[in-house]
Amino acid sequence: AQKVTQAQTEISVVEKEDVTLDCVYETRDTTYYLFWYKQPPSGELVFLIRRNSFDEQNEISGRYSWNFQKSTSSFNFTITASQVVDSAVYFCALSEVSSNTGKLIFGQGTTLQVKP
C-alpha cells in the first residue's frame, strides 16, 4: 500500500545551521511523483518541488536541496544555512500514476523551528 513516512515530528535548530528533513515512501508503482510542500504559520501550503520517479538527479534551489534515492525509497530535503523564515511545517507527498487522479498522499509533516 502507498505510504509516506516523515519520522521527524519536530526539529529545532539555531539560525545558520543546516538541517535535513527525512522522507521515506512506499509504492508499488514504477511511475510516481514526489513532492515537498511548506506550510508556514499563515497556513497556506506552498509548493516547493516535484520529482518524477525516473529522475534521480539531485536538485538545488538556493539554500534548498533535495536528495532522491530510489534504492532506499527516500526523498530528503536539506536547508542550508537555515533562517527564521524557514520555520514551518514541511510535508512530503506521493502521487501515483496508477491512481489516475494525481491525488497526493501526504506524510505527517515535520515541524521545523529555526531560532535566532
Next chain:
Amino acid sequence: GAGVSQSPSNKVTEKGKDVELRCDPISGHTALYWYRQSLGQGLEFLIYFQGNSAPDKSGLPSDRFSAERTGGSVSTLTIQRTQQEDSAVYLCASSLQSPSYEQYFGPGTRLTVT
C-alpha cells in the same frame, strides 16, 4: 495571476447543520482537489474533479459529504448534518493536469462544529 481562493475562511456551525464550502481554482486548471487537514488524521484526500469526467469520490469519509464542480470551474463541498469530528481545515487545490503537475493550494476553510 490569482491563486486558488476559498470561502469562507472560517465557519462555525452547530452540530446537525449543513455547511457549504466554496473553492475557486486557478484559471485554466482542469484538475481540482479537496483535502482535509485535522490534528488526528493529518492531510487526507477527499475528492477529485478533472474536466467533465466523473469525479473520484473515494476519499469522502461518509455519505454526508458531497461535492460538485460547476462549469469546470468553481467547486462546492457540502457537509450535511455536521458532526464534531468534521471540525478541520478543508483545503482546495488545483493543477493543470493530473497526475504529473504540482497542485496549488488555497488558504483553506477552518470549520468548527460546536
